[in-house]
Amino acid sequence: MLKTRIIPCLDVADGRVVKGVNFVDLVDAGDPVESARAYDAAGADELCFLDIHATHENRGTMYDLATRTAEQCFMPLTIGGGVRTVDDVRALLLAGADKVSFNSSAVADPDVVARAADRFGSQCIVVAIDAKTVAPGKWEIFTHGGRKPTGIDAVEFAGTVAAKGAGEILLTSMDRDGTRAGFNLPLTRAIADAVPIPVIASGGVGTLDHLVEGVTEGHASAVLAASIFHFGDYAIAEAKAHMAKAGIPMRLS
Amino acid sequence: MRIGIVDYGIGNLGSLRRALTLMRFDAQFVTEPAALDSVDRIILPGVGNFADCAASLRLAGWDEGLRQAVSENGKPLLGICVGMQLLASHSTEGNDADRSPHGLGFIPGHVRHLRQEGSAERAPHVGWNSVEPSPSAGAIFAGIPEGTDFYFVHSYVFRPDDATHVVAQTRYGAPLPVAVRRGRVFGTQFHPEKSSRAGMRLLRNFAETPWD
Numbered sequence: 001m002l003k004t005r006i007i008p009c010l011d012v013a014d015g016r017v018v019k020g021v022n023f024v025d026l027v028d029a030g031d032p033v034e035s036a037r038a039y040d041a042a043g044a045d046e047l048c049f050l051d052i053h054a055t056h057e058n059r060g061t062m063y064d065l066a067t068r069t070a071e072q073c074f075m076p077l078t079i080g081g082g083v084r085t086v087d088d089v090r091a092l093l094l095a096g097a098d099k100v101s102f103n104s105s106a107v108a109d110p111d112v113v114a115r116a117a118d119r120f121g122s123q124c125i126v127v128a129i130d131a132k133t134v135a136p137g138k139w140e141i142f143t144h145g146g147r148k149p150t151g152i153d154a155v156e157f158a159g160t161v162a163a164k165g166a167g168e169i170l171l172t173s174m175d176r177d178g179t180r181a182g183f184n185l186p187l188t189r190a191i192a193d194a195v196p197i198p199v200i201a202s203g204g205v206g207t208l209d210h211l212v213e214g215v216t217e218g219h220a221s222a223v224l225a226a227s228i229f230h231f232g233d234y235a236i237a238e239a240k241a242h243m244a245k246a247g248i249p250m251r252l253s
Numbered sequence: 254m255r256i257g258i259v260d261y262g263i264g265n266l267g268s269l270r271r272a273l274t275l276m277r278f279d280a281q282f283v284t285e286p287a288a289l290d291s292v293d294r295i296i297l298p299g300v301g302n303f304a305d306c307a308a309s310l311r312l313a314g315w316d317e318g319l320r321q322a323v324s325e326n327g328k329p330l331l332g333i334c335v336g337m338q339l340l341a342s343h344s345t346e347g348n349d350a351d352r353s354p355h356g357l358g359f360i361p362g363h364v365r366h367l368r369q370e371g372s373a374e375r376a377p378h379v380g381w382n383s384v385e386p387s388p389s390a391g392a393i394f395a396g397i398p399e400g401t402d403f404y405f406v407h408s409y410v411f412r413p414d415d416a417t418h419v420v421a422q423t424r425y426g427a428p429l430p431v432a433v434r435r436g437r438v439f440g441t442q443f444h445p446e447k448s449s450r451a452g453m454r455l456l457r458n459f460a461e462t463p464w465d
Contacts, residue, residue, distance in 0.1 A: 002374075002425055003381045003402060043449075045381055071271060076404060076447050096267055098406070098447065121301030121335075123377045123406040167377050167406075198379050221375065251381040251402040253449065 003251040004215050005045035005222035006239055007200060008229045010035055012081075013053040015065055017230070032065060036072040039229075042236040043253050046076045048170070048224060050101070052145070054082025063095040070096025078126055080170075089116045093124065101126040101170055104143040107150055110160050117165025126200075127161040128170040129154055131187055139187050146174040155190050162195040169195060170224065173203040180206025180227070188218030200224050208234060208242040215248050256460055257283035257292030259319075259336075261309045266298055269333070269446040272453055278460050286318025294460060295319070295328055299335025303344040303364060303409065304354055306335050316357055323359060329437040330359070331459045337433065337440030338364045338411045345369070346409050360435045362413035370410045372426030377408040382423045384431055384443065390420040392462040393432070393439055393455065401451045403443035405431075411442065437464045 010017050016030040032049060039047055049069055051062050059082070070077050079092045080101025089100045106113050106127050117125045130146055131139040131154035139154035158169055171191055173184035183201045192199040198221035201214040205225040214223045228234050237252075244250040256273055258266055260282040273280035283289055297319070299306045310316050322328045332340045341356040344364035356364070367376045381402040386394040410429050413419055421432035421441075431442040439459060445452035 001383060002378070003383075005380050040449075067267075070267065074268065074272060074447065074449050074452070076406070076444075098268075119301070119305075122408060123379070124300065167408075168379060196375055197377070198375050222380065253402075 001249045003045070003249050004243065005200075006211070006236060006243075006250075007046045007048050007078075007222055007224040008039050008044050008236070009048040009050060009202070009224050009226045010069075011050050011052045011226060012065070013051075014058075015061060018052065033068045033072055035230075036069045036077075039236065040073055040075060043240070043251075044075060044236050045251060046078065046222070047073055048078045048080070048101075051079075051081030059091075063091060066092060066095040066097060078170075080126070080128055085112065086115050086119055089120060089125070093120065097124075099124045099126050099167070101128045103128040103130070106161060107141055107143050107152065107157070110157075110164050113161050113166050114164040117167070122165045122167035125166050126168045126170050127166040128172065129158060129191070130172045130174050132174040133184065133187070137186065137190075139190070142174055146177075154187065155194050158191045158195050162197045166197060168198045168200060170200045170202060171220075176204025177202075178227070179204050182206065182210040183214045183218050183220075183223075185213060185217045188214060188220055192219035192221075198222065208239055211239055212243055212246040212248065215243070216246070254278060254294065254460055255292045256280045257289060257295050259295060259297045259315065260284050261306075261313060261315055263298070263300055263306055263309060269296065269298060272446045272456055273460065276453060276457055276460075286314050289318050289322045289328070293328065295322060295330045296459075297330060297332040297336035297339065299333065299337075299339055301335065303335055303338055303346040303356070306339060307344075307354070307356060310339065310357070319357060323438060327437060329459065329464050330439065332438075332440040333446070334407060334442060334444055337442055338409060340433065340438060340440050341411045341413075344409065359438045360413050360418050360433055360440070361415065362411060362418070364409050364411045366409055367426070367429075370412065370427055370429060372429070374426035377406055378425050379406045380404070381448075382425060382443075384421050384423050386421040386432070387419065389417065390432070390434070393434065393458050394421065395458050395462075396454050397451050403431075403441075403445070403448040403451060405443045407442060411440065
């Protein structure tokens with residue numbers, strides 16, 4: 001039986017994990033390479049690395065950091081942030097990513113998803129969608145870190161990128177991100193039910209029950225969280241045990 | 254024991270080499286078919302599109318080089334993910350005029366989409382799924398308990414014509430063949446190099462077992 005994945009997310013800015021990390025066994029708490037090593041040892045199912053201040057100038061440094069992070073992972077690694085072209089995807093795959101995540105650029109040009117999927121296969125193309133509630137049961141895509149409204153309906157867009165060949169959707173609720181109030185479950189469910197590809201729920205996790213709800217009520221295939229793991233509130237194994245107890249199939253090692 | 258990882262320009266092979274190196278195997282990238290002579294065992298990775306991978310293999314003469322290494326020199330071969338699918342005779346993926354849908358044909362059989370295999374689940378099949386080795390699986394699964402989770406990410410499935418060539422299955426909407434063997438030729442649909450300890454063990458089994 002396929003297991004539900006728990007994916008810690010490293011938000012990286014200027015070579016450092018932001019939102020903070022608080023593992024006791026880290027030599028350097030804000031170093032993505034150290035964090036990757038710790039999450040690999042802790043039994044995370046995948047790791048997500050997002051360059052949140054991606055600029056053209058820092059690409060070289062980012063690739064180097066991505067490579068060093070990948071070296072610590074015997075689990076799959078998704079890298080995103082500032083990915084615009086098929087060549088960006090290629091460079092990140094060569095740097096050590098197993099999957100590459102498009103964000104704003106896929107909104108501007110959904111065909112870039114088709115080009116990348118055709119070249120490298122759907123299995124390594126993730127589309128990150130940042131959505132905000134604009135009316136009950138209506139969610140709009142926002143880009144540029146949630147600052148720029150696009151007028152595009154999130155559910156419709158999810159269907160579009162799935163049809164273009166995206167292999168997964170990483171769905172972040174901008175209303176919930178950082179609030180620790182739990183996933184936006186109606187949004188998560190609306191998108192998970194609308195597309196034939198896996199959906200990773202993100203944004204708002206504050207408790208282990210939130211992780212459970214993302215799957216049972218949000219119909220997500222995987223749950224992503226940052227703060228609750230970085231700050232050491234919960235260990236990966238603890239989260240897995242909690243979800244398993246709630247009847248969700250988990251990989252327990 | 255020298256392990257050659259076939260590098261035919263299809264992407265990131267670093268994690269595979271790291272996994273082998275960590276276990277103290279002499280693992281190296283093989284960048285031309287002639288260099289297969291200098292390795293004892295061969296790993297054929299593959300990501301993305303079957304037809305593209307097959308075309309890349311043919312372009313540089315890897316198909317003939319691998320055939321020679323396997324059939325004439327008896328070198329054990331392990332295909333991973335699309336590398337496993339390439340062992341097949343034929344695929345329905347990317348089946349258009351410009352792209353060759355034929356595989357290496359080391360294990361007769363066909364590669365089809367999950368839907369054609371009767372799985373109605375979300376595609377691609379992404380994540381950790383439990384693997385059930387068949388009783389005939391033998392040493393490739395030595396030390397790996399039944400039902401151990403391995404990491405998958407694929408939309409297509411290789412089903413050998415001869416069911417005895419299937420050495421492990423998983424369930425994802427339907428029973429799917431996920432590991433194959435014919436003589437010294439092996440394949441896994443899952444990624445051992447991304448599958449933590451169990452994956453390491455399988456790579457070690459492949460590298461160390463004196464295959465008949």
